[in-house]
Amino acid sequence: MHLVLHEEEGAGAAGLILGHPLDTVKVRLQTQNVYRGIVDCVIKTYQRESVLGFFKGMSFPICSVAVVNSVLFGTYSNSLLLLSSTSHQDRKAQPPNYGHIFVAGSIAGFVQAYCLAPFDLIKVRLQNQTEPRARPGVAPSHYRGPLHCARTILREEGPRGLFRGAWALVLRDTPSLGLYFLTYEGLSWWLTSDGKERGSATMLVAGGFAGIISWVVATPLDVVKARMQMDGLKQQEYRGLLDCMVSSARQEGPGVFFRGLTLNSARAFPVNAVTFFSYEHLLRFLS
Numbered sequence: 001m002h003l004v005l006h007e008e009e010g011a012g013a014a015g016l017i018l019g020h021p022l023d024t025v026k027v028r029l030q031t032q033n034v035y036r037g038i039v040d041c042v043i044k045t046y047q048r049e050s051v052l053g054f055f056k057g058m059s060f061p062i063c064s065v066a067v068v069n070s071v072l073f074g075t076y077s078n079s080l081l082l083l084s085s086t087s088h089q090d091r092k093a094q095p096p097n098y099g100h101i102f103v104a105g106s107i108a109g110f111v112q113a114y115c116l117a118p119f120d121l122i123k124v125r126l127q128n129q130t131e132p133r134a135r136p137g138v139a140p141s142h143y144r145g146p147l148h149c150a151r152t153i154l155r156e157e158g159p160r161g162l163f164r165g166a167w168a169l170v171l172r173d174t175p176s177l178g179l180y181f182l183t184y185e186g187l188s189w190w191l192t193s194d195g196k197e198r199g200s201a202t203m204l205v206a207g208g209f210a211g212i213i214s215w216v217v218a219t220p221l222d223v224v225k226a227r228m229q230m231d232g233l234k235q236q237e238y239r240g241l242l243d244c245m246v247s248s249a250r251q252e253g254p255g256v257f258f259r260g261l262t263l264n265s266a267r268a269f270p271v272n273a274v275t276f277f278s279y280e281h282l283l284r285f286l287s
């Protein structure tokens with residue numbers, strides 16, 4: 001049992017490692033106005049920071065992925081159980097109630113956003129450090145690693161600083177995770193013939209598309225979240241979430257809300273295919 005659990009965690013972590021470089025480029029494009037596009041950002045990052053630059057801020061997501069996913073999937077299945085009072089096994093025999101799925105997914109999104117907020121903030125702050133690795137004669141980065149980053153934020157911005165951008169994260173994840181589970185369950189139902197067990201290919205395809213669709217919807221608030229998380233590092237630029245939205249749109253046009261859309265979608269397929277595949281196999285193993 002332990003071995004299987006570790007394998008499931010390993011699969012989640014592998015997806016995350018593969019997707020992290022895309023996430024770093026996306027975060028930089030959303031928060032820094034110095035790049036002309038994806039290719040320019042990749043070239044500049046590589047030239048200045050080598051391939052390691054793409055993996056900045058990865059350790060916290062790797063360490064927290066198991067906890068964050070347990071909160072997400074645990075809240076989802078318990079909420080669905082409360083709403084529909086049928087078990088995972090019973091639900092296979094009848095068409096899913098999409099209203100219940102959307103509500104359960106949204107509740108799960110709301111809860112996981114709060115757990116994710118400090119980890120995500122630290123990830124974004126580290127990803128945005130464009131200095132090369134510290135060596136003699138080169139000024140070190142503001143944050144020396146995830147724990148140093150957490151301590152520095154606590155010292156410079158207080159405990160609330162660790163939850164900067166949390167509201168935008170909650171607004172991003174509540175509806176988009178409802179849609180995430182809705183797409184997954186809908187597609188899986190559609191791809192599985194009556195009375196058959198859900199196959200691995202179905203889990204991968206439905207999981208991948210659930211990831212893409214939810215990230216397309218989530219991207220505008222993902223931009224706002226990343227900007228709010230970076231606010232306060234130097235001087236405070238925005239008075240709040242609404243101010244961030246309005247001034248970003250005024251200064252850069254409405255296209256600003258779609259920054260990172262391509263990268264979010266490209267990363268979403270493999271990461272979420274693996275996530276749902278692991279979740280379903282773990283459920284089967286435990287039931």
Ligand SMILES: CN(C)C(=N)NCCC[C@H](N)C(=O)O
Pocket residue numbers: 172173176177180210211214215218268271272275
């Ligand atoms: C649209 N959103 C926020 C989501 N679909 N979130 C759930 C998937 C999270 C996964 N670790 C990922 O990074 O894609």
